[in-house]
Amino acid sequence: MQFDFDVAVVGAGTAGLVSSVVADSLGAKVALIERDKVGGECLWRGCVPSKTLLRSAKVWEIVKRSEEFGVHVEKPKVVWSAIRLRLADVRDEIRKGEREELGKSGVTQIAGNASFLDGHTLEITGKNGPQQIRARKFILATGSSPVVPDVEGLKEIGFLTYEGLFERPNLPKSLIFIGGGPLACEMAQAFGRFGTRVVMLQKAEQLMPREEKVVVEHLLQILRAEGIMVHLNAEISRVEEAGERKRVVFSVDGVEQSLEAGEIVLAAGKQPRFDGMNLNVAGVQFNEKGLIVDEKLQTSARHIWACGDCTGEHLFTHAAEHAAKIAGANAVLPVGLKVDWKTLNWVTYTDPEIAHIGQSPEEARREWGEIETLRADFKTLDRAIIEGEASGFALIFTTKSGRIVGAQIIGSGAGELAPVVVAAVRDGALIQEWAETIFAYPTMSEIFHKAGNEAYRVQLDSPVVKTGLGLWHRLEQKFS
Numbered sequence: 001m002q003f004d005f006d007v008a009v010v011g012a013g014t015a016g017l018v019s020s021v022v023a024d025s026l027g028a029k030v031a032l033i034e035r036d037k038v039g040g041e042c043l044w045r046g047c048v049p050s051k052t053l054l055r056s057a058k059v060w061e062i063v064k065r066s067e068e069f070g071v072h073v074e075k076p077k078v079v080w081s082a083i084r085l086r087l088a089d090v091r092d093e094i095r096k097g098e099r100e101e102l103g104k105s106g107v108t109q110i111a112g113n114a115s116f117l118d119g120h121t122l123e124i125t126g127k128n129g130p131q132q133i134r135a136r137k138f139i140l141a142t143g144s145s146p147v148v149p150d151v152e153g154l155k156e157i158g159f160l161t162y163e164g165l166f167e168r169p170n171l172p173k174s175l176i177f178i179g180g181g182p183l184a185c186e187m188a189q190a191f192g193r194f195g196t197r198v199v200m201l202q203k204a205e206q207l208m209p210r211e212e213k214v215v216v217e218h219l220l221q222i223l224r225a226e227g228i229m230v231h232l233n234a235e236i237s238r239v240e241e242a243g244e245r246k247r248v249v250f251s252v253d254g255v256e257q258s259l260e261a262g263e264i265v266l267a268a269g270k271q272p273r274f275d276g277m278n279l280n281v282a283g284v285q286f287n288e289k290g291l292i293v294d295e296k297l298q299t300s301a302r303h304i305w306a307c308g309d310c311t312g313e314h315l316f317t318h319a320a321e322h323a324a325k326i327a328g329a330n331a332v333l334p335v336g337l338k339v340d341w342k343t344l345n346w347v348t349y350t351d352p353e354i355a356h357i358g359q360s361p362e363e364a365r366r367e368w369g370e371i372e373t374l375r376a377d378f379k380t381l382d383r384a385i386i387e388g389e390a391s392g393f394a395l396i397f398t399t400k401s402g403r404i405v406g407a408q409i410i411g412s413g414a415g416e417l418a419p420v421v422v423a424a425v426r427d428g429a430l431i432q433e434w435a436e437t438i439f440a441y442p443t444m445s446e447i448f449h450k451a452g453n454e455a456y457r458v459q460l461d462s463p464v465v466k467t468g469l470g471l472w473h474r475l476e477q478k479f480s
C-alpha cells in the first residue's frame with residue numbers, strides 16, 4: 001500500500017502540536033491537519049486569554065489595596081481596550097514560540113477539516129476544495145467543545161462561551177455564569193474585579209465539586225465578599241428576553257426566582273469533539289466521554305491513537321502534552337509506552353489559587369485504608385504576612401505511616417508550590433521528611449516545613465512514643 005505520510009495528526013492544539021513534533025523527531029514523515037487556528041483552545045480561548053485576564057484583575061486588586069502597602073495611587077481605572085491589547089501581545093509572543101518549534105520540525109501543515117474516507121485515507125476540506133491524503137498511522141487530537149445544557153429558550157436567546165467572552169469589544173456590565181466549575185470561578189472573579197456585576201448559578205451543592213468542601217468554602221466566602229452572587233443547588237428552568245437583557249429563571253430548594261444580565265456565559269462542562277470525522281469507517285470507537293483509548297492511548301483501530309481533550313481524560317493542557325508525548329512515540333516506535341497519571345496535578349487560578357495534587361482523601365482511603373489530613377495555614381507564614389497574602393491553607397493527605405499521597409492547597413501561588421508535593425507523591429516521601437528538609441526563609445514553601453513539623457509533633461504526642469521516651473529518661477537517670 002502506498003502512503004503519503006507515516007503519521008497524520010488531526011488537530012493542532014496542544015495535543016496535536018506536541019504529538020506531531022515528537023513523531024517527527026523520531027524520524028516519521030508527519031502531516032498535521034487543522035481546520036481552525038494552530039494553537040487550539042489553550043492559546044485562543046482557554047488558558048492564555050483567561051490567565052492574562054486574571055493577571056490584570058490581580059494587578060487591579062493590588063492597586064485597590066495600595067494604601068495598605070503605603071502607596072498612594074491617584075484615580076486608577078480599568079481600561080478594557082488596553083487589557084485586550086495586552087492579551088493580543090501575550091498571545092503573539094506565545095504563538096511565536098509555538099510557530100518556531102513547528103517551523104524547525106519537518107511536519108507538513110495542512111489547513112482544512114479532516115474526515116475519514118476509509119481506515120487509511122483522510123479527506124481534508126480547506127479553502128481550495130477537498131484533497132485526500134493517505135497515512136499508515138493516525139493520531140486524533142481534536143479537542144473538546146462547551147456543553148450546551150438543554151434549557152428552554154437558551155439556543156433562541158443566545159449565549160457566550162469563553163471565546164466570545166474574551167473578544168467582547170466593551171467590558172460587560174453584567175454576566176450570569178451557568179456553571180460553577182474552575183473556569184467559571186476564574187472568570188467570574190476576574191470580571192467581578194473589573195466591575196462587571198456577576199452571578200454564578202451552580203447546579204451542584206458546592207463550587208468545583210472535585211475539590212474538598214472546606215477548600216471550596218474558603219473560596220466561596222472570598223468570591224461573595226468581592227460581590228459575586230453565587231447560587232448553589234440552582235436548577236435552571238428557562239431563559240427569556242427581558243428588553244435589552246436576558247433573564248434566567250431558576251429555583252433553589254423548590255423556590256423559583258429570576259435574575260437578569262446583559263449576557264449569559266455557558267460554563268457547564270465540556271464534551272469531546274469529533275463531529276463529522278466519520279470515525280465509524282475507520283473503526284474508532286467512542287462513548288459520551290470521548291474516544292476510547294487503552295493505557296497506550298491506542299483506539300479500537302490499532303493504527304490510530306488519540307490524546308488530549310478528545311479522550312475525555314483530564315481536560316488540561318499539561319495532561320494533553322503528557323499524553324501527546326506517549327501517543328507520538330507509540331505511533332512511531334514499537335515501544336508501547338503506557339500513560340502514567342501518578343503525578344497529575346491541576347491548578348485553579350482564582351485569587352487565591354487552588355492546587356490539587358495526587359489523591360483526594362476519598363481516593364486515598366480506597367487504596368491505603370485509614371488516612372491522616374494535616375492542615376497548615378498561610379497566616380502562620382512570615383512571608384504570607386509580609387506579602388499581605390495570608391488567606392488560605394494546605395491540606396496534606398498521608399497514610400497512617402506518614403506517606404504523602406496527595407494535597408489540596410488554597411493560597412497565594414499555590415500552583416507554584418504544587419511541584420513540591422508532586423515530587424513527594426512520586427517518590428513516596430514521608431511527611432516527616434519535610435521537617436528535616438531546609439526551606440529558605442521567608443518563602444511560601446515553608447508551609448510544607450510547618451506541615452512536617454506538625455506531623456512530628458503529632459507523632460511525639462502518641463502514647464507509645466511518650467512511654468518510650470519516659471522509659472529512656474528513667475534509664476538515663478539510673479545509669480548516669
Ligand SMILES: Cc1cc2nc3c(=O)[nH]c(=O)nc-3n(C[C@H](O)[C@H](O)[C@H](O)COP(=O)(O)OP(=O)(O)OC[C@H]3O[C@@H](n4cnc5c(N)ncnc54)[C@H](O)[C@@H]3O)c2cc1C
Nearest residue numbers: 011013014015035040041042046114143308309315316317
Ligand atoms: C477558559 C479556559 C481556561 C482554561 N485554562 C486552563 C489552564 O489554566 N490550564 C490547563 O491546563 N488547561 C486549561 N484549559 C483547558 C485546555 O485549554 C485544554 O485542556 C487544552 O487546550 C486541550 O488541548 P487539545 O489539544 O486536546 O485540544 P484543542 O486545543 O481544542 O485542539 C483541538 C484542535 O483540533 C481541531 N480540530 C477538531 N476537529 C478537527 C477536524 N475534523 N479536522 C481538523 N481539525 C480539527 C480544532 O480546531 C482544534 O484546534 C482551559 C480551557 C478553557 C476553555
